[in-house]
Each structure stands twice: as C-alpha cells, then as structure tokens.
Amino acid sequence: MQLFPCPFCGPREESEFHYGGEAGNLRPDGSEVTAERWAGYLHMRDNPKGPTREIWVHLTCGEFFAMSRDSVNHKVSGSSVLGEAEHGA
Amino acid sequence: MRNLAEKWPAAPDFATATLSKGSVSVRTLGGLNQLLVSGDLAAWSKASGLAGEGVGAGAIANGNKYMVRIARDRVLAVGGQPFPIVAGWHAAGFAVTVMDAGLHVFEIEGPGLDRLIARGTALDPGAASRSASILFAGAGVLFYRFGDSDRARLHVDRGLAPYLWEWFEQAQVL
Numbered sequence: 484m485q486l487f488p489c490p491f492c493g494p495r496e497e498s499e500f501h502y503g504g505e506a507g508n509l510r511p512d513g514s515e516v517t518a519e520r521w522a523g524y525l526h527m528r529d530n531p532k533g534p535t536r537e538i539w540v541h542l543t544c545g546e547f548f549a550m551s552r553d554s555v556n557h558k559v560s561g562s563s564v565l566g567e568a569e570h571g572a
Numbered sequence: 573m574r575n576l577a578e579k580w581p582a583a584p585d586f587a588t589a590t591l592s593k594g595s596v597s598v599r600t601l602g603g604l605n606q607l608l609v610s611g612d613l614a615a616w617s618k619a620s621g622l623a624g625e626g627v628g629a630g631a632i633a634n635g636n637k638y639m640v641r642i643a644r645d646r647v648l649a650v651g652g653q654p655f656p657i658v659a660g661w662h663a664a665g666f667a668v669t670v671m672d673a674g675l676h677v678f679e680i681e682g683p684g685l686d687r688l689i690a691r692g693t694a695l696d697p698g699a700a701s702r703s704a705s706i707l708f709a710g711a712g713v714l715f716y717r718f719g720d721s722d723r724a725r726l727h728v729d730r731g732l733a734p735y736l737w738e739w740f741e742q743a744q745v746l
Contacts, residue, residue, distance in 0.1 A: 484694050491644050492629075492703040496694035499707045543705040543712055544643040 488562045489541040490548045503538035505529060506549050538565070583734035586676070591740050595684035598740050600733075601677040601725065607649040607657065608642075612665030619664055620657055622649060629701040630689075632717045633725075640704045640714050640727070648675075648714060648727065675714075676733035678740075681723045689715070689724065691743055709739045 486494040505528060511520050529535075535554050539562075540547045550562040586600040609616045617623055626639035626647045633640065637651030648671065649655060659668045680688060686697055692708040693715075695701065704714045713736075714727040728736055 486694070489703075492701045492705075493699060494696065495701070496707065543707060544703040545646075546644060 485557065485559075487539065487541075487550065487559060489544065489546055490562050490564045491546045492541060492544055495541065495543070499541060499543050501540050501542055503540050503547065506536040506538050534560075580734075581738060584737060586733065586737075589737070591737075594682075596680060596682035596688055598678055598680050598737075601679045603652075604672070604677055605651045605654050606671040606675055606677075606727070607655055607659075608646070608669040608671045609649055610646045610667045610669075613645065613647060615662070615664035616647070616666045619662065619666075620649065620655065625702070627704060627716045629695055629704045629706050629715050630697060630717060630724075631700065631704070632719070632721065634719060640716055641702055642705045642714065643703060674730060675727040676730045678726045678728070678733075678736065679718070679723065680726065683722055685722050685724055688743060692739075709736060711736055 485497045487497050487500050488494050489500075508524060508528075511524055531554060533553055533555055534551065536549055536551050538547060539550050547565055548562050549565055550559060552559040587602060589600065591598040613625070622637065622639055624639065626641035627633045628641050633650075636653065637649070637655070640648040640650060642648060657668055659670050661667050689695070689697065689708075693706050695706055695715075704716045706713060706715050708715060708726065708728075711728055711732045715724060717724050726736070
C-alpha cells in the first residue's frame with residue numbers, strides 16, 4: 484500500500500485516489516482550434532520515464548491537485564493545490 | 573421467479589442490533605440531526621454560531637452539536653437537537669442539505685477500537701488529517717472519535733450500512 488499526499492488531508496492510502504492525467508495538458512478553447520491540436524489534446528501523451536507531474540483527485544474529499552512523482556521508482560516528491568493554469572480555466 | 577434478495581443476508585433491525593465481540597461493541601446511533609453544508613464555511617459559522625473548522629479523521633468531537641470536516645468547502649453539522657437553519661441555498665454563500673435519512677451512524681466503542689480501525693483503513697492513527705472522510709473497508713465514511721479515544725462514530729451512506737454491518741460481523745479483530 485502506497486501513501487499519496489493530499490494537499491488538504493495529508494497522507495492517505497492510494498486506493499482513495501484516482502489519476503486525472505498529465506499536468507499541463509490544457510483543453511483547447513475557441514472555434515479556431517485545428518484538428519491536429521484537438522488530436523494532440525485527446526490522444527498524444529508524453530508518457531515520461533522518470534520524474535513526472537500529474538493531476539490526481541482525492542476521491543474522499545474531492546480535492547483535485549498536482550502530484551510530482553517518478554514513474555520508474557514510484558517515489559512521490561510532493562503535491563500541490565492546482566492553480567488556474569493547471570485547471571485549464 | 574427467483575427471489576434475488578436471498579443472495580444477500582437480511583439487514584438487521586438497526587434500532588436494536590448490537591455487535592459485541594471481545595473488547596469492541598458496535599451499535600447504531602439513531603436520532604442525530606445531520607446537515608451537509610457546502611460553500612463559504614466562514615459564512616456558515618457566522619450564521620450557525622458553530623465555530624471552528626470541524627473534526628478530522630480520528631479526532632475527538634465533543635458536545636451536543638459539532639462539525640465534521642469533509643472537504644475544503646464542505647462540513648457535516650451534527651446535533652442532538654434540530655439546527656435553526658433552513659435547508660437550501662443561503663445568499664451568504666453556502667448551501668444546506670438535510671442528511672438525517674441519508675447517512676447511517678454507527679458508534680463503535682471499546683479498548684479494541686484501534687485494532688478495528690487498523691483493519692478497515694491504512695490511515696495513520698497517530699497523524700492528524702483535516703478531513704474525516706476516509707475509505708473504510710472499501711466504503712466511503714466519515715470517521716471521528718466522540719467523547720474519548722475509545723469511542724468512534726462512522727457516518728456512511730444508508731445504502732451501504734447493511735454491507736458495513738456484515739463486515740463488522742465478519743471482522744476477525746472483533
């Protein structure tokens with residue numbers, strides 16, 4: 484059982500969390516968005532090996548947040564409250 | 573036609589059902605008034621007169637009325653008497669929902685409480701957590717202690733109460 488740090492609740496068991504995607508993949512906005520840009524948003528992922536920054540949601544308290552972890556050794560280096568940029572607002 | 577209800581054990585009469593094994597007992601706590609409050613919690617505190625941010629997971633609540641913290645913008649107000657606050661949206665910036673019938677409350681008491689909690693969740697019993705909302709035996713519950721460290725209350729969606737009761741019945745630590 485791995486513990487993940489919710490910015491509001493603190494360390495909780497991993498089964499209380501759900502993956503929300505890579506951080507920084509913002510939803511395109513406007514009528515001028517090209518098909519390539521939409522395809523990139525929907526289908527193309529960096530899938531990094533090593534340090535990565537991801538969006539997660541803590542299901543019990545409903546907090547969406549960014550978590551930095553390593554995709555190779557699964558070590559979590561921290562988590563932070565989402566700013567507007569990462570909400571895609 | 574097959575009676576599919578036979579596939580599950582019948583739910584007990586929660587008004588009288590008590591589990592008592594070893595050093596822990598479990599029973600249902602009826603009659604509590606429960607209000608789910610969402611939105612501006614400072615405005616809620618001002619309107620209700622309930623101060624503080626509410627107890628988190630494993631913390632000790634006291635008194636005839638208190639608050640249980642769920643999320644950054646959500647608490648459950650619990651009281652022995654009805655709250656003088658009407659349900660619905662309040663212009664001050666918060667919404668109130670009556671949860672009396674929505675959440676079933678179990679009270680667990682005894683010196684073996686910590687062993688039962690450790691069986692149901694990986695929550696660190698020595699660390700504070702701002703939210704009382706946890707996953708317990710796979711079900712979402714609000715968990716806090718009441719009065720002293722050997723008595724806990726679990727609020728669970730009413731539909732999951734029979735499942736949780738069955739889990740208590742089968743828990744090896746009870």
